[in-house]
Amino acid sequence: MRRMTDTERAKLRIRLLLGIILALQGGIMAFLWNLQVVQGHTYQDQISFQSLRRVRHPGHRGRILDRNGLVLADNRPSVGIALYPEELRLPGRQSRTLDRIDGLLDEIAEKIGVPRRLTREEVAAHYRNERMLPLVAWEDLDEATVARWAERVGPMEGVDLLTEPVRHYPYHDLLAQTLGYVGRGGMADPDEGRYHFQIPEMEGKAGLELVFDEVLRGEAGAELVRIDVSSYKHNVEVLVPPEAGQDVHLTLDARLQHLAERVLGDETGSIVLMDPRNGEVLALATYPRYDLNGMVPFISHAVWDALVQDPRRPLVNRPVREHYAPGSTIKPMICLAGLLSGKVTAETEYTCHGSYQAAPNAAPMHCNNRFGHGTLDMREAIARSCNVYMWEMAEEVGYGPMYDLLASLGAGVETGLEVDFEVGGVLPTDAWKRERFNDVLRRGDVANIAIGQGFLKTTPLQMAVMTAALANGGTMMPPTLLRGFRSSEDAPPVRSEVRKEAVDLGWDAESVRVIREGMLEVVMGDRGTARNARVEGLVYAGKTGTAQYGPRGNRRYRSWMIAFAPYENPRLAAVVLIDSGLGSGVDAAPRMQLIMQALFGRRGGEVPRG
Amino acid sequence: MDRLWKFLKPLARLDWIAAGATLTLLVLGVLFIYSAGYGRESDQWVKQTVFIVMGIPLYLGVALFDYRRLRELAPVLYVVSLVLLAGLFFFGMSIYGAKRWYNLRVIFFQPSEVAKLAVIALLAVWFGDPLRNPRLVKSIVPPFVLMMVPFGLIAAQPDVGTAFILMCIYGAMLFVSGTSWRILGMLGLIGVLSLPVAWTMLRPYHRERIMVFLEPDRDPLGRGWNVRQSQMAVGSGGLHGKGFKQGTQNLLGFLPTTVAPTDFIYSVIAEEKGFVGATAMLTLYSVIFVALARSAVRCSDPFGRLLIVGILAMFCAHVTINVAMTIGLMPIIGLPLPLVSYGGSFVLSTLLALGLAQSVHVRTG
Numbered sequence: 001m002r003r004m005t006d007t008e009r010a011k012l013r014i015r016l017l018l019g020i021i022l023a024l025q026g027g028i029m030a031f032l033w034n035l036q037v038v039q040g041h042t043y044q045d046q047i048s049f050q051s052l053r054r055v056r057h058p059g060h061r062g063r064i065l066d067r068n069g070l071v072l073a074d075n076r077p078s079v080g081i082a083l084y085p086e087e088l089r090l091p092g093r094q095s096r097t098l099d100r101i102d103g104l105l106d107e108i109a110e111k112i113g114v115p116r117r118l119t120r121e122e123v124a125a126h127y128r129n130e131r132m133l134p135l136v137a138w139e140d141l142d143e144a145t146v147a148r149w150a151e152r153v154g155p156m157e158g159v160d161l162l163t164e165p166v167r168h169y170p171y172h173d174l175l176a177q178t179l180g181y182v183g184r185g186g187m188a189d190p191d192e193g194r195y196h197f198q199i200p201e202m203e204g205k206a207g208l209e210l211v212f213d214e215v216l217r218g219e220a221g222a223e224l225v226r227i228d229v230s231s232y233k234h235n236v237e238v239l240v241p242p243e244a245g246q247d248v249h250l251t252l253d254a255r256l257q258h259l260a261e262r263v264l265g266d267e268t269g270s271i272v273l274m275d276p277r278n279g280e281v282l283a284l285a286t287y288p289r290y291d292l293n294g295m296v297p298f299i300s301h302a303v304w305d306a307l308v309q310d311p312r313r314p315l316v317n318r319p320v321r322e323h324y325a326p327g328s329t330i331k332p333m334i335c336l337a338g339l340l341s342g343k344v345t346a347e348t349e350y351t352c353h354g355s356y357q358a359a360p361n362a363a364p365m366h367c368n369n370r371f372g373h374g375t376l377d378m379r380e381a382i383a384r385s386c387n388v389y390m391w392e393m394a395e396e397v398g399y400g401p402m403y404d405l406l407a408s409l410g411a412g413v414e415t416g417l418e419v420d421f422e423v424g425g426v427l428p429t430d431a432w433k434r435e436r437f438n439d440v441l442r443r444g445d446v447a448n449i450a451i452g453q454g455f456l457k458t459t460p461l462q463m464a465v466m467t468a469a470l471a472n473g474g475t476m477m478p479p480t481l482l483r484g485f486r487s488s489e490d491a492p493p494v495r496s497e498v499r500k501e502a503v504d505l506g507w508d509a510e511s512v513r514v515i516r517e518g519m520l521e522v523v524m525g526d527r528g529t530a531r532n533a534r535v536e537g538l539v540y541a542g543k544t545g546t547a548q549y550g551p552r553g554n555r556r557y558r559s560w561m562i563a564f565a566p567y568e569n570p571r572l573a574a575v576v577l578i579d580s581g582l583g584s585g586v587d588a589a590p591r592m593q594l595i596m597q598a599l600f601g602r603r604g605g606e607v608p609r610g
Numbered sequence: 611m612d613r614l615w616k617f618l619k620p621l622a623r624l625d626w627i628a629a630g631a632t633l634t635l636l637v638l639g640v641l642f643i644y645s646a647g648y649g650r651e652s653d654q655w656v657k658q659t660v661f662i663v664m665g666i667p668l669y670l671g672v673a674l675f676d677y678r679r680l681r682e683l684a685p686v687l688y689v690v691s692l693v694l695l696a697g698l699f700f701f702g703m704s705i706y707g708a709k710r711w712y713n714l715r716v717i718f719f720q721p722s723e724v725a726k727l728a729v730i731a732l733l734a735v736w737f738g739d740p741l742r743n744p745r746l747v748k749s750i751v752p753p754f755v756l757m758m759v760p761f762g763l764i765a766a767q768p769d770v771g772t773a774f775i776l777m778c779i780y781g782a783m784l785f786v787s788g789t790s791w792r793i794l795g796m797l798g799l800i801g802v803l804s805l806p807v808a809w810t811m812l813r814p815y816h817r818e819r820i821m822v823f824l825e826p827d828r829d830p831l832g833r834g835w836n837v838r839q840s841q842m843a844v845g846s847g848g849l850h851g852k853g854f855k856q857g858t859q860n861l862l863g864f865l866p867t868t869v870a871p872t873d874f875i876y877s878v879i880a881e882e883k884g885f886v887g888a889t890a891m892l893t894l895y896s897v898i899f900v901a902l903a904r905s906a907v908r909c910s911d912p913f914g915r916l917l918i919v920g921i922l923a924m925f926c927a928h929v930t931i932n933v934a935m936t937i938g939l940m941p942i943i944g945l946p947l948p949l950v951s952y953g954g955s956f957v958l959s960t961l962l963a964l965g966l967a968q969s970v971h972v973r974t975g
Binding site for chain 1 (some may be wrong): 740782785786787788841842844845846847848849882884885886889892895896899901903906907910912915919922923926930933934936938939
């Protein structure tokens with residue numbers, strides 16, 4: 001065989017190389033045939049799956065109603081103007097469609113007389129990312145504007161009115177701190193499913209709106225939107241319809257709430273009205289308040305700053321979020337503790353000379369009557385609010401029974417009312433004092449507690465619970481605001497969660513009667529401290545209290561009054577507290593009188609003016 | 611006038627089939643870059659057109675240039691390219707952590723493009739020496755070393771794809787030089803044995819890409835995303851495709867906009883034009899392969915012949931690797947598709963190489 005020349009070998013090798021190259025191309029083509037023609041359908045299915053978008057639609061938010069069905073938190077339709085990009089698209093470059101939308105916005109703005117809110121950049125951003133969703137160009141238009149729209153523009157291609165729900169509080173500042181408000185919610189939990197888009201949802205931010213947020217919200221639905229190649233909406237395949245939230249029914253009575261707020265007027269303070277038979281809270285009033293409609297859909301900086309900087313702290317829900325020295329309103333409880341301990345009786349007498357020394361070298365403590373009340377029994381001591389009587393009795397009885405009784409009535413712990421934030425107050429113990437002052441409770445401390453001063457702190461709501469227990473003869477009723485949830489108008493409200501059980505405190509009926517008679521004297525007796533709070537035709541019982549605070553020279557007074565009415569078979573336990581007043585006789589008792597007058601008086605049922 | 615005519619005369623002998631296929635691919639490239647950018651108002655297709663308009667005179671100019679003068683120029687070119695490659699580590703522009711480019715403002719200049727041509731020229735000089743016996747080991751080791759120096763510099767950028775192209779060039783030119791099958795077999799064996807070493811030298815993300823290739827569901831939303839979406843795009847193209855500008859994968863942004871007009875342009879083509887378009891594209895490339903091989907066979911000058919073989923190897927390796935990786939036949943190594951992918955520097959260097967092959971062609975027989 002003739003040996004190949006180098007050139008011949010090179011040419012052969014080139015042909016071989018080309019053969020390998022072409023074989024590779026052939027292999028690729030075979031692979032393509034399998035991928036594109038044989039398996040093509042599989043991939044086409046996968047692609048079409050990718051052209052689906054999941055959109056999350058929130059459920060219709062439930063309402064909040066009072067015990068009579070008055071709506072306290074409602075949804076109001078907000079009429080806006082929306083542009084639908086899929087109907088506005090123009091062939092060719094995107095900027096043409098953008099120009100068209102931009103031009104339309106200017107045109108509509110001029111015709112309806114409302115300046116445009118969206119910048120071209122915002123329009124472009126929506127167009128880039130969410131063009132399958134309507135672009136809301138104006139929100140919450142007033143009737144006149146809607147009328148101008150109908151007259152001058154009218155529904156046109158790709159532009160129409162769009163109605164969206166907005167939270168609305170028909171009574172503005174009524175029950176503001178307790179009711180709370182909603183804001184724009186954040187993104188849904190990723191565990192709920194992966195969404196491409198989420199329609200904004202209302203989310204409870206404070207108060208009952210926050211506490212019952214899950215119930216009110218309902219279940220979000222999901223919509224599958226098929227989009228075309230340019231990501232315009234093609235058609236909609238509903239996957240899961242959203243489920244409306246439930247209505248929340250409160251025990252609260254809007255009329256009583258209104259009454260309480262009117263009675264409070266413009267004094268910083270609290271009023272709690274409660275049904276002593278079942279613990280249902282009927283009114284939970286405080287001042288100052290704010291208009292809840294100013295908080296939705298979002299809180300403006302101006303509004304928020306004003307609320308935060310207001311020295312009267314309007315954001316604080318005083319009946320549950322502030323604790324105070326209860327002052328003399330605690331005296332019925334102290335006396336009851338004495339009776340229940342068996343160490344004193346209703347007939348036990350002490351003589352008041354106007355002052356008392358807790359310890360031999362201690363500074364004398366004074367009674368409210370500097371000249372002394374003379375010799376008193378327990379009923380008189382309550383009626384005339386004698387401090388010396390309490391001090392003498394406390395020395396006899398000791399702190400143990402006082403502590404036990406106040407603890408059984410819930411002093412020092414949160415009541416568990418369905419509010420977003422509550423404080424428990426202070427029921428001092430040795431351990432409590434040691435932690436703060438490295439000392440145990442002394443006789444002077446106990447003496448102070450016996451007249452509702454010193455370390456003892458209670459919330460107005462806790463005082464209402466105690467008053468209710470005295471009213472109903474010894475049952476501690478855990479307070480509640482919630483009657484139940486209701487998903488439709490026809491069904492009765494259902495209370496799903498279990499209420500804290502009422503506790504029968506096992507009080508001796510005779511002891512309770514003595515205390516109640518003492519409290520009756522407070523209002524009805526000739527020398528009672530609240531005799532100016534009497535109401536014609538009503539027999540009721542109560543107790544006033546004035547707790548000093550603030551520095552010497554600028555003494556201010558917490559003016560309290562607790563009461564239950566009517567005296568027989570009470571239906572109402574009430575607490576009035578004015579944070580900074582002149583004294584209970586001036587600030588609290590007249591307000592209690594207004595409440596009792598309105599509810600039980602001869603000319604009752606009428607809400608006082610001003 | 612006569613002088614000009616005489617100057618331009620070689621163009622009459624141009625390999626018109628190769629030139630026609632090249633121009634067709636360039637035009638198709640612009641169309642699909644337009645399509646890949648459609649819906650984003652990208653002006654990349656305009657820029658690509660500008661580079662093509664600049665590239666055609668370059669192509670013809672190089673064809674007029676006598677390739678034989680490259681014999682002397684090759685070492686110079688080689689040294690310059692090494693300097694440029696080394697300089698990258700100091701002055702190079704870093705993109706995604708790789709320093710492959712000089713930023714010349716108008717264009718991103720990639721020195722590895724020059725290095726590839728320099729290696730081709732230098733190896734052609736070496737293997738084209740008629741006095742050298744290609745069957746001896748001492749004839750094949752020096753060119754291997756010459757190739758390995760830029761290989762190392764490029765692999766360190768890191769740009770494993772381009773480095774791999776250098777290997778292909780060396781292999782093809784060695785093969786055509788007429789070395790013995792024994793040596794080829796030995797080299798192949800060494801290559802296989804050095805794979806584990808190469809594996810340890812790869813960067814973690816390269817290893818991860820290879821793992822993703824072997825096991826596509828390993829990380830479908832991360833590293834597996836591009837190849838998975840690309841394969842879906844190609845697969846859903848079917849026999850006839852979805853039509854020009856109708857590729858949903860690309861338009862819906864499932865193919866990342868950064869790679870759709872560059873490394874993954876072939877999947878845009880395969881989706882929009884289907885199997886028919888995809889194979890037609892490959893056929894056009896094959897026409898160039900055949901034309902180059904034919905020029906090489908016709909050429910009696912060993913230097914010119916090897917020059918064309920080197921260009922063929924480079925061009926073909928680019929095409930085959932790019933297509934194979936976009937359709938999921940190979941792990942992703944970032945290599946563009948010659949003549950079609952968006953990228954000015956690469957268009958110019960490809961046209962330069964193909965023009966050089968034409969220069970050999972017009973001066974043959």
